[in-house]
Structures are given as structure tokens and as C-alpha cells.
Amino acid sequence: MKNILITGGAGFIGSHVVRLFLETYKDTRIINLDALTYAGNLENLRDIEDHPNYTFVHQDITDLNSLRKIFKEYEISHVVHLAAESHVDRSIEEPLAFVETNVIGTVNLLQATKEYWGDNFEDKLFYHVSTDEVYGSLNETGFFYEDTAYDPRSPYSASKASSDHFVRAYYHTYGLPIVISNCSNNYGPNHFPEKLIPLMINNILHKKPLPVYGEGLNVRDWLFVKDHARAISTIFSKGKLGETYNIGGHNEWTNIDLVKLLCRLVDQKMGNPGGQSEELITFVKDRAGHDLRYAIDASKLKDELGWVPSLQFEEGLSQTIDWFLSNKEWLEHVTSGEYQKYYAKMYNKS
Numbered sequence: 123m124k125n126i127l128i129t130g131g132a133g134f135i136g137s138h139v140v141r142l143f144l145e146t147y148k149d150t151r152i153i154n155l156d157a158l159t160y161a162g163n164l165e166n167l168r169d170i171e172d173h174p175n176y177t178f179v180h181q182d183i184t185d186l187n188s189l190r191k192i193f194k195e196y197e198i199s200h201v202v203h204l205a206a207e208s209h210v211d212r213s214i215e216e217p218l219a220f221v222e223t224n225v226i227g228t229v230n231l232l233q234a235t236k237e238y239w240g241d242n243f244e245d246k247l248f249y250h251v252s253t254d255e256v257y258g259s260l261n262e263t264g265f266f267y268e269d270t271a272y273d274p275r276s277p278y279s280a281s282k283a284s285s286d287h288f289v290r291a292y293y294h295t296y297g298l299p300i301v302i303s304n305c306s307n308n309y310g311p312n313h314f315p316e317k318l319i320p321l322m323i324n325n326i327l328h329k330k331p332l333p334v335y336g337e338g339l340n341v342r343d344w345l346f347v348k349d350h351a352r353a354i355s356t357i358f359s360k361g362k363l364g365e366t367y368n369i370g371g372h373n374e375w376t377n378i379d380l381v382k383l384l385c386r387l388v389d390q391k392m393g394n395p396g397g398q399s400e401e402l403i404t405f406v407k408d409r410a411g412h413d414l415r416y417a418i419d420a421s422k423l424k425d426e427l428g429w430v431p432s433l434q435f436e437e438g439l440s441q442t443i444d445w446f447l448s449n450k451e452w453l454e455h456v457t458s459g460e461y462q463k464y465y466a467k468m469y470n471k472s
């Protein structure tokens with residue numbers, strides 16, 4: 123029996139991973155460990171919370187002693203580590219929180235894993251979920267490959283890069299069976315509206331200004347979150363120990379083109395006059411140190427493990443908008459209270 127510890131399972135990507143793993147790995151127990159920060163939300167998991175193979179543990183990965191107890195109590199054999207502070211803009215405001223969770227928290231998890239497994243690594247795996255941002259920023263051409271040199275530029279990406287280095291250090295030094303994946307920008311249901319796509323959808327629905335940083339010419343490579351979860355499951359079951367796999371959608375968009383597409387799709391679905399939402403676009407002060415372009419080459423994952431994205435972007439965006447339109451209560455819950463303060467602090471600066 124596998125006992126799989128998934129960290130950050132109440133967050134955006136983690137909740138999709140928890141659900142997919144429960145569907146895919148029938149004879150396993152899934153232990154979802156999450157501190158429930160502002161980004162963690164058990165509403166994301168309402169449909170599976172009574173599943174007999176599912177357990178939620180409210181815990182912070184910065185607490186090593188508690189992790190040690192959890193490994194013993196649940197006899198953890200596999201770890202899929204997603205818990206992190208994940209928003210670049212917040213990392214610019216509060217870098218230390220990113221060091222605490224992404225660096226110290228990850229090392230705590232590695233240490234608790236190593237102590238509990240001892241030298242017995244048979245049928246064990248520590249899977250670390252990381253980001254393409256560790257590779258830095260591209261100009262107009264080229265891609266990130268698995269052997270691209272690390273060049274993180276934001277406190278977020280520096281903390282994720284550091285965590286990746288520690289995971290590899292535990293592999294080389296102690297033989298811990300690890301695998302790492304680095305993924306491009308995700309979007310989809312349950313996406314917290316501090317990130318570009320859900321923030322824009324929420325603002326369009328409320329007829330609020332759509333804040334595009336700088337000139338909107340930065341490029342991101344977008345992947346539907348369920349395709350990322352499938353990639354994680356593929357690597358979890360078939361990935362080679364010690365390896366890194368890049369995950370991406372081969373789907374590059376400038377921010378401004380993407381925001382215009384969102385405006386068109388929402389206007390169509392709401393029956394608004396054409397061009398109504400585009401009028402809300404407002405160019406605002408650029409993000410400090412804003413990476414120009416990310417683009418992933420995911421051919422290793424395709425050639426070696428057979429994973430490819432399943433959805434065209436317009437179809438994924440359409441499904442995403444439909445989800446937000448039919449989950450207005452979810453959106454209201456996550457955008458009340460603290461979110462309002464966050465929004466005022468970040469967007470009413472100048």
C-alpha cells in the first residue's frame with residue numbers, strides 16, 4: 123500500500139493533483155498536508171473530502187518536528203511536494219516568507235523524509251514540483267531545456283531554484299530517490315485571482331480596470347492545470363530517478379493579446395456588446411525585474427514518457443471562464459476580506 127503525502131493539496135494545482143491521484147491510484151492513501159495560507163482553500167476539495175482513501179492534515183512545512191511525527195503516523199512512502207508561496211508580486215513585497223516556506227520548508231520535508239526512510243529506498247519517491255522561472259528570462263527566441271543553466275531573477279524564482287538545488291543535493295549526497303519537474307504558467311478552475319488570468323476574469327465580471335503591467339509585451343507559455351496534473355502523474359509513475367522533466371504547453375502569448383482574448387470570450391459568453399471589456403484595459407507600472415519571456419521545450423517528457431497537452435488554449439480558456447461563471451460563490455469567498463486589502467495595496471500604488 124502506498125501512502126502518498128501531497129503537500130499544498132488545498133492550493134490551485136495541488137487540488138487537481140489530489141483529485142487525479144485519488145482517481146488514478148486506487149490502492150493508495152492520499153495524505154494532503156497544507157497550512158491553509160491565503161492561497162489554500164478546502165472548498166477546492168469539497169467533492170472528494172469524504173473519499174475513504176483521503177486524509178487532510180493541517181500543518182505547516184516549516185515545522186520539522188511535526189513533519190517527523192506525520193511521516194511516522196501515516197507511514198509515508200511517497201511525497202509529491204507542491205506547497206509553496208507561489209506569487210511573484212508577493213515575493214517582491216515579502217521575500218522572507220518565500221525563503222521560509224520554499225527553502226526552509228522544502229529542506230525540512232527532505233530531512234523528515236530521509237530520517238523516516240533511513241537507507242530503505244525501495245518503492246519510495248520524493249517528487250518535487252517546480253517552475254520554469256528558475257531558468258530566468260528569454261529574449262524573443264529560444265526555449266528552456268532541462269539542462270538550461272539556472273538564472274532566477276525574482277525572490278520567488280530564487281527560492282524555488284534554491285529548493286531544487288537542495289532536492290538534488292539530497293539525491294547526490296544521501297541517495298534519496300527524487301524526481302523534479304519544472305512547469306510553465308498554469309491556468310484553469312480554482313486559480314486564485316491574484317494571478318493574471320483569474321484576476322482579469324474577476325475584474326471583467328465586475329467591470330473593474332484590467333491592470334496590464336508595462337506595455338503588456340511579456341510572454342508566458344500557458345498550460346491547462348489538468349494537463350499539468352496529468353504530467354505530474356505520468357512522471358510520478360514512470361519518471362526516472364534523479365531526472366528533471368520540463369512541462370509546458372508550447373503555447374506562448376503576450377499578456378496584452380491574452381487579456382484581449384479573455385475580454386472577447388467573456389463578452390461573448392455574457393452577451394455583452396463586442397469590445398465592451400477591452401475598454402477596461404489599463405496599462406500600469408511594470409513589475410520590478412519583470413521577466414520578458416518564458417518558453418518550455420517539453421520534448422523530453424513527450425519522447426520518453428509519452429505526455430502531451432490535451433487541450434487547445436481557446437478550449438481551455440473557455441472551460442475556465444465557464445467554471446468561474448458557475449462558481450461565483452467560490453470567487454466571492456476568495457475575493458472578500460484579505461483579498462480586498464491585498465488588491466488595494468498592490469494596485470492603488472500610484
Ligand code: NAD
Nearest residue numbers: 130132133134135157158159161162182183205206208308
Ligand atoms: P498556490 O499558491 O495556489 O497553492 C500553494 C499551496 O501551498 C496552498 O494550498 C497553501 O496553503 C500551501 N502552503 C503555502 N505555504 C505552506 C506551508 N508553509 N506549509 C504547508 N502548506 C503551505 O500554488 P500553485 O499555483 O498551486 O502552485 C503549486 C506548486 O506548483 C508550487 O510549488 C509552485 O511553485 C509550482 N508551480 C506553479 C505554477 C503556476 O503557474 N501556478 C507553475 C509551475 C510550478
Ligand code: DAU
Nearest residue numbers: 208209210253254255306307316317318333334335340377
Ligand atoms: O512560469 C510559471 C510561474 O507562473 C509559476 O511558477 C508561478 O507560481 C505563477 O504565479 C506564474 O508566474 P507569473 O509571474 O508568470 O504569473 P502571473 O499570473 O503573476 O503573471 C503573468 C504575467 O502577467 C506576467 O508577465 C505579469 C503579468 N501581469 C500579472 C498580473 C497579476 C499583469 O500584467 N497584470 C497583473 O495584474
